[in-house]
Amino acid sequence: xxxVICAGExxxxxxxxxxxxxxxxxxxxxxxIVANAEQVYSLExxxxxxxEGDDVVVLFDDQIPILEFDPMxxxxxxxxxxxxxxxxxxxxxxxxxxxxxSISIDAPGAYAVTVMTDCYVVSEVIPVEFDxxxxxxxxxxxxxxxxxxxxxxxxxxxxxxxxxxEVISIAGAIFDRWGNQVFGSDQIPFIWDGTFDQxxxxxxxxxxxxxxxxxxxxxxxxxxxxxxxxxxx
Numbered sequence: 203x204x205x206v207i208c209a210g211e212x213x214x215x216x217x218x219x220x221x222x223x224x225x226x227x228x229x230x231x232x233x234x235i236v237a238n239a240e241q242v243y244s245l246e247x248x249x250x251x252x253x254e255g256d257d258v259v260v261l262f263d264d265q266i267p268i269l270e271f272d273p274m275x276x277x278x279x280x281x282x283x284x285x286x287x288x289x290x291x292x293x294x295x296x297x298x299x300x301x302x303x304s305i306s307i308d309a310p311g312a313y314a315v316t317v318m319t320d321c322y323v324v325s326e327v328i329p330v331e332f333d334x335x336x337x338x339x340x341x342x343x344x345x346x347x348x349x350x351x352x353x354x355x356x357x358x359x360x361x362x363x364x365x366x367x368e369v370i371s372i373a374g375a376i377f378d379r380w381g382n383q384v385f386g387s388d389q390i391p392f393i394w395d396g397t398f399d400q401x402x403x404x405x406x407x408x409x410x411x412x413x414x415x416x417x418x419x420x421x422x423x424x425x426x427x428x429x430x431x432x433x434x435x
Contacts, residue, residue: 203258204258204259204260204261205258205259205260205261206260206261206262206263207237207260207261207262207263208262208263208320208321208322209262209263209264209321211238212236212237212238213236213237213260214234214235214236214237215234215235215236215237215243215245215258216233216234217232217233217234217245217247218247219233220247222247222248222249223247223248223249224245224246224247225245225246225248226243226244226245227242227243227244227245227257237258237260239260240260240261240262241259241260242257242258242259242260243257243258243259243260244256244257244258245257263319263320263321263322265288265290265319265321265322266319266322266324267286267288267292267317267318267319267322267324268288268324269286269315269317269324269325269326271284271326271328273328273329273330273331274328274329274330274331275330275331275332275333275334275335276307276308276309276310276330276331276332276333277332277333277335277336278336278419278420279308280308281306281307281308282306282307282308282330283304283305283306284304284305284306284307284313284315284328285303285304286303286304286315286317286326287303287304288303288317288319290319291319292317292318292319293317293318293319294315294316294317294318295315295316295318296313296314296315297312297313297314297315298313307330309330310330310331310332311330312327312328312329312330313327313328313330314326314327314328315328332420337418337419337420338366338418338419338420339364339366339418340363340364340366340367340416340417340418340423341363341364341366341367342361342362342363342364342367342414342416343361343362344361344410344412344427344429344431345359345360345431346429346430346431346432347431347432347433347434348396348431348432348433348434349433349434349435350395350396350397350402350433350435351435357395358393358394358395358396359376359393359394359395359396359410359431359433360391360392360393360394361374361391361392361412361414363416366418366419367416367417367418368416368417368418368419369390369391369414369415369416370415370416370417370422371388371390371413371414371415372387372388372389372390372391372392372412372413372414372415373387373388373412373413374386374387374388374392374410374411374412374413375410375411376394376408376409376410376431377408377409377410377411378403378406378408378409379406379407379408379409384398384403384408385397385398392412396433402435403433404433404435405432405433405434405435406432406433407430407431407432407433408430408431408432408433409428409429409430410427410428410429410430410431411426411427411428412425412426412427412428413425413426414426414427
């Protein structure tokens with residue numbers, strides 16, 4: 203029968219076992235011929251009674267898997283389809299364990315796929331990263347003045363984060379102008395009411411030092427902040 207072989211390979215075509223005369227298409231008269239090219243191979247068997255012939259078409263397998271993935275970006279809640287399907291029969295193996303031609307993903311990572319045919323094995327790694335354009339922005343506000351006079355307005359010194367921030371930890375300390383620590387806390391939220399040992403401090407400028415750890419849902423940020431706040435009575 204006609205046959206398909208892998209590129210660079212060959213097969214041996216054998217003539218029937220006979221004492222009759224053999225003639226291959228290339229003029230050779232041996233009992234076999236090596237087929238290592240794409241072409242029609244023919245054989246004639248002849249004797250005094252006549253001639254019988256047959257031919258076989260030998261082709262190379264040109265069904266080479268093609269994988270052409272560009273780097274991809276994904277947003278929270280988004281689902282992407284990674285499709286490695288070919289137009290011919292193939293076996294698929296993803297590093298997720300899937301053996302389907304395509305997979306659905308909802309998180310960043312390095313996704314690898316191997317496509318196998320009878321003659322070829324092709325692999326590719328598809329990097330999927332978080333889309334910078336859809337990263338929520340974190341904002342926070344540290345006031346530079348507060349007035350703990352119990353009027354219900356600006357009575358405490360605190361840090362305010364926007365809704366997109368996930369506050370992981372706040373470690374802060376307040377110092378007077380001589381460098382003495384008058385308050386410290388690692389509680390969330392950080393709140394100072396302007397007292398030291400439960401006694402109101404005098405109006406003045408106080409220095410704060412914060413270590414803030416927060417996330418925007420994609421990455422964790424650690425930030426050091428030093429500044430001053432004015433206490434007013």
